[in-house]
Amino acid sequence: WKSAGADIPGEANGELSYDLHLWGSGLDTVISGLSGNYASVPAVLFNENQSYQWMIEARDGYSVTASREIFTFTYNRQAFEDISGNGLAIDDGYSEGVAWGDYDDDGDLDLFVANIINQNNLFYDNDGDGTFTQLSSGPVVNDGGFSYGGHFVDYDQDGDLDLYVINRGQGVAQANFLYDNDGGVFSKNTTSLIASEAAPSWSGAWADYDHDGYPDLFLANFNAANYLYHNNGDGTFERILSGDIVTDVAASLGCAWGDYDNDGDADLFVANFDPNFAGGPGQNNALYRNNGDGSFSKITAGAIVNDGGSSAGASWGDYDNDGDLDLFVTNYFDENNFLYENNGDGSFTPITAGIMVNDGGLSVGSAWGDYDNDGDLDLFVGDDGGANRLYENLGGGNFTAIEGVNIVNTPGRSNGAAWIDYDRDGDIDLFVANGDATPQSNSLYRNRMNSANRFLQLHLDGNASNYDAIGAKVRVKARIDGQPVWQLREASSQSGYNSHSSYEFYFGLGDAIAADTLAIYWPSGWVQVLTDVPAGQFLTIAEDSQRVVGLNGGKAVPEHFELRQNYPNPFNPATVIEYQLPDDSAVRLSVFNLLGQRVVTLVNARQPAGVYEVRWDGRDASGRPLASGIYLYRLETPAYSQSRKLVLLR
The missing domain is CATH 2.60.40.4070 (Immunoglobulin-like)
Structure with a gap:
């Protein structure tokens, strides 16, 4: 407001003070004794998306003068708070990928960040109080490398999460890093086949494709044949040398396992790029169907493998809540992204209408997650040069772009992204890896919507299945807004672009006070069913090998x-x-x-x-x-x- 003048000649304006009157939406308060021509008002006074009015009174010790105008404003609270300073390195870097996992088994998710340009990778221990401690000793954070991503995975099934890091190399192929976890302490494993064979790997993903209880590894290689390693169950691996899945040569950047045909085994999608990396036409992507006997069949029909494009990554998710996995694919060089709706019969329908598939951009990372806990999956898309995008799922196959929030307003070059509930408050938060060829700080956005919607979260411990329950599917039924709604999630070691969002399951339940049915489909083939599960819980469920x-x-x-x-x-x-x-x-x-x-x-x-x-x-x-x-x-x-x-x- 504009400063007033004193009513009494000779009195100094410095004796003036102001009272700010605020009212509306249940608020009626006065903030007195203000000086100058502005006031900072605590945000906690206001309710989100509500309108308020205000006026000013000036006092000079002799009289009170009220402003002639009454002003109206609407309080729009930021749904996300960037808390990158809470123990997370805010120094500029060249970050590509992200992985979350509870490596020290203390009940909260810790963070690994992969850096290129031979920078050391980053590792943060979650302190459990909303802050992190950056680790500075040990091989994980001192090996350098040209790292694109990482996965927490218990490959040796000893009960703790090991760490596997994807390296592409700079000008020459580089071996990937394997770190064995022994009670929260990592040691570098250089003798394993998956850590000694050099390859131009851009990304990778784990799945127990043959159901022997041990997670196997796929590596997406750029302008080379891809690699599939079978886990022998004794700490060693064997590289599979036959089949289209390992003989096709393409500019592969991304990969994601997902049981798209609901037959109980892991199928594989591979995102292929422009082989010249020059903005030219991209290659067709690839989809390999698991035959259930350790072999794969390459799918050749349908838009999902014939659309072409400079594709960087892919995310499986049941966005329409019909019980099968749909697929979102990011494309670079100002190409539109792809969204494929699963028809439930092994085929897909390409979605061509709507903002999600007509935004263009330099899209790299993507991540499905129900950030508002309303019972359907929303989508974040990271852009390597333009604005990031957040799409809210409105139901019925419709999405709207969320604008005016810091997640999409922060400029930079964003790559990997992962939704997680790092602070265990019931809503999912977002980490975005930034940098690439231009150094930039990473971002951790804490979800502060404080929505009235309820949640249910799960962690699974495999028994007959692999310990991390990779490939497990969970279906939850709840009555939301008076309607029965089924939701589906699948545990994966990789989604989007070089991103691992942990193996936890996050469900928004809307106004439901409980899940009517919770069905766990283990990779072993067993199903456990719970009924009338109260909302607002984080559950750890072990695979029951007796009464199952x-x-x-x-x-x-x-x-x-x-x-x-x-x-x-x-x-x-x-x-x-x-x-x-x-x-x-x-x-x-x-x-x-x-x-x-x-x-x-x-x-x-x-x-x-x-x-x-x-x-x-x-x-x-x-x-x-x-x-x-x-x-x-x-x-x-x-x-x-x-x-x-x-x-x-x-």
Whole structure:
């Protein structure tokens, strides 16, 4: 406001003071004793996106004069706060990729950042209070290199996260880095095949493609054949030398595993670039379908592998909540990005309308995440020279670009990006790796929306599956805004461009107070189902190898209820009972003796439609072995009941 003048001649203006009156949207307050011609007002006084009014009164000790004007404003709070100074290095650097993982097993996510131009990589220990401590000793942060990305992965299945770093080299191929974790202390492994073979690797991704319980490694190489390493389970690897997946030569920049056909095994998408890196036409991307026997079939039909483009990365995510993985692909050189909707039959429909696929730009990184916890996936896209983009999912396949927030207003060259809940407050935060050929500070944006929407978060510990549960899928059903909504997430070691968002699962539940159904589809084939899970939790769930329910992958939704004969029968020591459900239902599966006494309940839960298996080891509810003889097993639902006989032989 403009300073007033004193009413009494000879009185100094320095004796003037001002009262600021603020009112509206439940606020009515006065801030007195102000001097000068402006005031700083605490943001906590205001509610987000609400309108307020204000006026000024001037005092000179003799009289009070009110301003003739009343002003109106709307408070738009920043949804994200850049907290890069909270222990994170803000020095300019050349950062490409990011990986999050709890390397020290203290319950919070720590951060690795990959740098190029032979800079040392960065490692930050999460202190658990919203701050980080930068680590300065050890090989991880002193090896230099031309690093593009990294993955936390327990490749040797000893219970802690090891670290694998992707190096492209500068002018000459460079071996990647492998760091073995021993109780939170890393040592460099130089003898492993995956750390000794030099290659022009631009990115990589882990998945247990053959279901042997050990994560395997794919490397995307630039203008060279790509590499697939099979994990032998004894700490060693074997490079696969046959098949299109390792003989195709392309300018591969990105890769992402995802079970797009819902048959229970990991398929692979590879993003290919312009081989001359000069803004010319890019190459077609590649999609390899896992045949389930350790081999892959190259998909040759459809826009997803024939669109061309200078593609840098790809992110799988079920943005339309229809139960299958859709795909977003970033393109460089002012090309439009690609969005492919999964049709559920192994094919994809390219989406050509909407802002997400018509923005152009120098797009590199991408990351799906429900930042507003409303029950659908939103999308961040990082740009290597222009403005970053944040698209809010409005439902029904529609997105809108969010403007006026620091995430999209911060200029620079952004590459990898990852959503995580680093502060465990229930909403996901965003890390963006910046720099590339121009040094720039990285950014960590804390989500401060304080939305009334609820959440559910999970961490899985594999048992029969790989320890990190890479490839596990979680489906959550909740009633949001009065409607039943199913959501799907899949654990992945790589998404977007050289980004690893940890193996945690983040679900927004909107106004739901609980998840009606939580179904975990483990890579081993087992399915665990929980019902009526309260919102507002971070859960750690271990794969149960005793009382577990397994889904026969690849089968269509059944048309009717059925309880099938167990096999083998007679049996010793264990048998499998199979049944099918045509729709979501409360289920109880029990075993009875010939006196009609229930000896054990194998399943007592609400389950989604599907074909299920239960393995029974011939023990009662207390774990005691039962005697040889004939027993009955019964499937009960509100709409169906059936019993069959089985024979236990000791």
